């Protein structure tokens with residue numbers, strides 16, 4: 072008996088032991104889950120900073136063992152016991168250190184910052200100016216006209232020369248830091264106010280403590296908005312969006328290193344993994360520094376090092392990728408390769424595919440037009456198309472009036488309004504039989520110029536389509552008279568360049584939302600669902616099938632049927648219902664378009680139109696400027712201008728021709 076009791080006690084002990092062990096395991100797994108969530112939360116801040124989670128946990132535990140400030144001692148002791156060996160390995164890692172000859176400028180005073188950055192910016196502007204002058208002193212741009220110089224030139228990439236290190240001098244390492252727990256909770260969608268902005272050249276790193284300054288220094292703004300200066304970093308579109316939310320400044324020329332890495336065969340979705348794979352450098356992505364108070368006036372030396380390395384190494388990574396790209400080229404001496412490499416990625420939103428939902432549930436992409444993949448266009452658009460016929464129309468006095476399509480030639484000739492004067496396959500020319508009202512596009516170089524049937528961005532003649540500089544979702548609300556005379560703002564692009572442009576609209580939409588005071592999020596839903604109707608409609612379907620004997624063998628309980636009947640009668644507000652009632656309930660769509668819903672684009676355009684012609688011009692000009700800055704077209708007609716007037720007094724269509732004919 073005693074023995075039995077003993078065994079029982081033992082077994083009880085064993086059971087306790089077992090319980091204890093399982094409790095321990097459960098706690099352990101919960102803790103690791105919490106840890107993962109913590110990291111995920113941080114990852115949401117930096118969308119594609121997706122280093123392996125285990126890696127981050129390990130680094131966290133290294134920190135926790137060395138820091139007494141962490142209060143989750145259970146967590147750290149657990150992690151330590153398990154990751155001890157791992158830690159030893161980690162401790163032996165030779166962490167990357169910033170080379171001693173790199174100058175780090177920590178700037179917390181606005182005036183000082185402005186001075187230092189202005190010097191940097193002026194040196195870059197000088198290099199841009201110099202790039203335009205050929206070795207023999209002849210101006211590279213001497214052939215282009217004055218008008219194109221005035222508007223487009225300040226937005227287009229400079230030439231890459233030896234003096235500017237093949238253009239690498241125009242590459243700026245870029246990063247921004249902000250803290251999780253701070254007082255800035257005001258900006259929609261992006262609750263963090265930027266505390267620090269880091270810029271880095273090959274030799275100098277600028278740490279701009281923006282949280283210590285009343286406003287953004289002018290020279291910093293100039294650098295950020297200058298599209299000729301390429302800013303490189305990881306998850307850079309997130310940084311740009313946060314800077315926009317905080318300061319209403321659109322950072323131009325942003326290029327994410329991850330897609331550049333994919334193009335040049337380097338793996339890695341975060342800065343740490345890229346640094347390792349590209350430069351064989353281990354950078355310490357220590358969470359304690361990463362999440363520390365960046366808005367503090369006095370940054371610790373660890374913070375300064377961390378921030379400086381982030382910006383500097385991003386630029387170094389780019390440089391190595393560039394040389395890899397260059398060596399892969401058949402002609403490595405092809406001009407402007409730095410920009411050829413960057414062009415497709417400028418200001419495009421790039422996200423590493425993660426199965427995560429937006430934290431506030433309202434993903435911004437849902438509110439915008441769906442971005443199509445270029446493969447969709449590739450399927451839709453025929454291979455080789457001629458979209459410009461370049462037929463010329465002359466007045467009876469032999470004044471060149473405009474360039475028109477073959478279709479229009481046919482229209483004039485078949486009505487006896489014009490004669491074909493030269494019909495060779497190269498170029499059709501017609502002469503009007505009547506004196507037209509006005510001068511047409513005479514004197515307008517853009518409209519008269521021969522237009523190539525190729526992509527104005529990359530020059531491809533394959534699968535080209537008409538691309539509207541003002542996206543269709545806004546353009547559709549423009550007055551007909553402007554739309555029908557805006558061939559200047561409809562350019563030929565290949566499928567790929569067109570799809571890339573779509574990826575760039577997000578920050579423009581954010582800017583427009585702010586500028587016109589029309590949020591992207593809508594107060595009203597597109598559709599209203601009539602819930603009682605949904606219920607009644609479902610019930611009606613079941614009852615209809617019941618009558619027709621289509622409900623199968625499974626009998627629906629009487630009580631349930633009565634309940635359904637009641638739902639239908641309640642909805643119809645009747646004593647009895649007919650089979651017609653059921654039919655009508657089944658066929659009625661419970662989802663109705665909401666009259667209250669006005670799309671963001673329509674609201675914006677209402678405001679734009681209220682401002683009259685000037686308002687429309689400003690709106691169109693914003694999109695033209697965005698096109699030049701982000702697409703950096705290499706084959707655009709030099710007469711195309713962001714300042715081109717939006718209304719042309721020449722109306723070659725019906726009304727004027729009719730007047731003359733009569």
Ligand SMILES: [Zn+2]
Nearest residue numbers: 526529565568
């Ligand atoms: Zn193209």
